Amino acid sequence: MTTRAVLGLSAYYHDSAAAILVDGRIVAAAHEERFTRKKHDSDFPRNAARYVLKEAGLALKDIEAVAFYDKPYLKFERLLETYHALAPSGLVSFTAAIPVWIKEKLFMRSMLKDELAELGQGKPRMLFPEHHLSHAASAFYPSPFKEAAILTLDGVGEWATSIIGLGRGRDITILRELDFPHSVGLLYSAFTYYCGFKVNSGEYKLMGLAPYGHPGSGQVERFRRLILDELVDVREDGSVLLNMSYFNFAAGLTMCHDKKWAQLFGLPKRAPESELTQGYMDLALAAQQVTEEVVFLMAEAARALTGAENLVMAGGVALNCVANGKLLRKGTFRDIWIQPAAGDAGGSVGAALAAWHIGLEQERVAVAVPDAMQGSYLGPSFDDVDIMLTARDYKAPYRHFTDFEELCATVAGLIADGSVVGWFQGRMEYGPRALGNRSILGNPCLPEMQKKLNLKIKYREGFRPFAPSVLEEDIGTYFDLDRPSPYMLLVAPVLESHRKPLPENYDSMAMYDRLYIQRSDVPAITHIDYSARIQSVSKATNPRFWAVINAFKQKTGCGLIVNTSFNVRGEPIVCTPEDAYRCFMRTEMDYLVMGDFLFSKQDQPSWAEKQDWRDEFQLD
Amino acid sequence: MDFLKDLWGFLKERKKFWLLPIIITMLLFGALIILTAGSGSAVAPFIYTLF
Numbered sequence A: 001m002t003t004r005a006v007l008g009l010s011a012y013y014h015d016s017a018a019a020i021l022v023d024g025r026i027v028a029a030a031h032e033e034r035f036t037r038k039k040h041d042s043d044f045p046r047n048a049a050r051y052v053l054k055e056a057g058l059a060l061k062d063i064e065a066v067a068f069y070d071k072p073y074l075k076f077e078r079l080l081e082t083y084h085a086l087a088p089s090g091l092v093s094f095t096a097a098i099p100v101w102i103k104e105k106l107f108m109r110s111m112l113k114d115e116l117a118e119l120g121q122g123k124p125r126m127l128f129p130e131h132h133l134s135h136a137a138s139a140f141y142p143s144p145f146k147e148a149a150i151l152t153l154d155g156v157g158e159w160a161t162s163i164i165g166l167g168r169g170r171d172i173t174i175l176r177e178l179d180f181p182h183s184v185g186l187l188y189s190a191f192t193y194y195c196g197f198k199v200n201s202g203e204y205k206l207m208g209l210a211p212y213g214h215p216g217s218g219q220v221e222r223f224r225r226l227i228l229d230e231l232v233d234v235r236e237d238g239s240v241l242l243n244m245s246y247f248n249f250a251a252g253l254t255m256c257h258d259k260k261w262a263q264l265f266g267l268p269k270r271a272p273e274s275e276l277t278q279g280y281m282d283l284a285l286a287a288q289q290v291t292e293e294v295v296f297l298m299a300e301a302a303r304a305l306t307g308a309e310n311l312v313m314a315g316g317v318a319l320n321c322v323a324n325g326k327l328l329r330k331g332t333f334r335d336i337w338i339q340p341a342a343g344d345a346g347g348s349v350g351a352a353l354a355a356w357h358i359g360l361e362q363e364r365v366a367v368a369v370p371d372a373m374q375g376s377y378l379g380p381s382f383d384d385v386d387i388m389l390t391a392r393d394y395k396a397p398y399r400h401f402t403d404f405e406e407l408c409a410t411v412a413g414l415i416a417d418g419s420v421v422g423w424f425q426g427r428m429e430y431g432p433r434a435l436g437n438r439s440i441l442g443n444p445c446l447p448e449m450q451k452k453l454n455l456k457i458k459y460r461e462g463f464r465p466f467a468p469s470v471l472e473e474d475i476g477t478y479f480d481l482d483r484p485s486p487y488m489l490l491v492a493p494v495l496e497s498h499r500k501p502l503p504e505n506y507d508s509m510a511m512y513d514r515l516y517i518q519r520s521d522v523p524a525i526t527h528i529d530y531s532a533r534i535q536s537v538s539k540a541t542n543p544r545f546w547a548v549i550n551a552f553k554q555k556t557g558c559g560l561i562v563n564t565s566f567n568v569r570g571e572p573i574v575c576t577p578e579d580a581y582r583c584f585m586r587t588e589m590d591y592l593v594m595g596d597f598l599f600s601k602q603d604q605p606s607w608a609e610k611q612d613w614r615d616e617f618q619l620d
Numbered sequence B: 001m002d003f004l005k006d007l008w009g010f011l012k013e014r015k016k017f018w019l020l021p022i023i024i025t026m027l028l029f030g031a032l033i034i035l036t037a038g039s040g041s042a043v044a045p046f047i048y049t050l051f
Helices: A046-056 A072-086 A091-103 A105-119 A131-140 A184-194 A203-212 A218-231 A258-265 A278-306 A321-330 A344-359 A384-393 A404-416 A449-457 A472-478 A511-515 A543-556 A577-586 B002-014 B019-035 B044-050
Strands: A005-010 A017-022 A025-031 A063-068 A125-127 A147-153 A160-168 A171-179 A232-234 A240-242 A310-314 A335-338 A421-424 A438-442 A467-471 A490-493 A531-537 A560-565 A591-594 A597-600
Touching (some): A005 A046, A017 A344, A025 A046, A046 A105, A063 A105, A063 A344, A072 A091, A072 A105, A072 B002, A091 B019, A105 A125, A105 B002, A125 A344, A131 A147, A131 A160, A131 A310, A131 A344, A160 A184, A171 A344, A184 A203, A184 A240, A184 A278, A203 A511, A218 A232, A218 A278, A232 A278, A278 A321, A321 A490, A321 A531, A384 A577, A384 A597, A404 A421, A404 A543, A404 A597, A438 A449, A449 A560, A467 A472, A467 A543, A472 A531, A531 A543, A543 A560
Parallel strands (some): A063 A125, A310 A335, A467 A531
Antiparallel strands (some): A017 A025, A147 A160, A160 A171, A232 A240, A421 A438, A438 A560, A467 A560, A591 A597
């Protein structure tokens, strides 16, 4: 029997990626940035495509169809009609955007064919599913549900900014669509921009900043009212109507009209990297609250329209794990499944799945349990030889363990003593989160761990929270969550029994003083509002990661560990042993584990680079 | 050829024929700029002929 394969691609906007399906099964998927070391790389994913073909053991001639994650002409139509409607005010933006279209993007099919020709011979059929159909497919087909309501939310695709649909069997039916410029994703991005973070990458920082706002203060409520009265009209079904006199993204090169926003909120646009004052924290909280309201209303509308008991989600806004956690607790749906690569990179898997089930009319044979993403460990892996070659190149001494349990016990002891350990195992994760194969691990019980990780290892803002990876069987011991959260996409409260009382003057304390108050017996992963962004680790999905957390539990009694992505600020997550070793040596990380090899910083030769490596990565 | 086929398919499907003159004009100007890019000012040699 011959195999049938589909290659999915997302590219030319941000977060390029490639994915491959063989007989409907996701065999490999990877982000281009991990290979090129350029964060959010938007080029054609030639390295990622080469990798997924290699992983599947196929050549381009074996590929039946190539699916690109959006419809370029429809996007061009949106651009032209928007400029036409707003002329002449969009002239500057027009002259910046249109030449790229005239020169390249209008010839997308030829461009893709040329790029594919570089990968090998073959003339696969080319398909272009719509952007939100790709998101919807990435959410529904790999989910554990036979039937589910579908909600996709992001900035913008072609026209759509959000859709509600129904997935049943191999069919996806779109029931409602919200079109540009009215977008909850762009609204959130406007606040990201106004609070001094980068659009399309800093949204999670705004989410992390929100809990520092004072929820009971009059200012948060005032901001929330201003947003709802002036910036956005939120309808009963979650549709949003933006007041475009406040926004500039449709015709200009910024997200909003800074002066009008400053007048409205009495707060100027924050300069990047400048001090974070209470006003921006309150604004972030108000923006988060409005976003949550919209997501809840849309979910209720999806429930009413479809009658389905389960919900699947994708699109950049679905990475808002605070909203996801609250939506789950509201009980609108019995269960929720969120695509781990919910952003545009996930469009590559979605496009491939849409091509397979809709374009090639292939049935969805069986519903996968727990899901078809295989823990999202879909990227490249490296064996002992690769690791030893890297060690040889850098003359790096190591200790090799023949017994993995012994390695875990040793690492658990090091972590318990306060060391920070780089953990590099098996296949790289697909999606923005490190889920235990390209992670940096630390002891969650130590009060200084958050500070150490942020300032000495990751070189990022001190306010940023860290996530716990908890043994799946121990979730209920620490968190108010009654089900697994394998992809770090649900935020839930730390249980009362683990919390510690706050000082009486807590609310009047400065941000960093509040941050470093010990709020629970796992302070490094307890955010300022007692919440945590949870990854549950199952023995079946990732036995090695489970084993090291379990060893830590044997040693300390604590069944969870701090897990942050293996990179420094502005750097893509490491891919190869060489990337990992370099990151290890550049930071104050104490130990590195790659496969069965343990590298101690103390034993390594001195590390010198010609130029400061911090210049290599743009701050995100 | 791919481009013309795709463009026609798109205009027909979406019934957006009014976009055709805009696209053609932009493509012509684009081609003009690319073809004359080597001669210093891109549109200078055509300025009197065109306007």
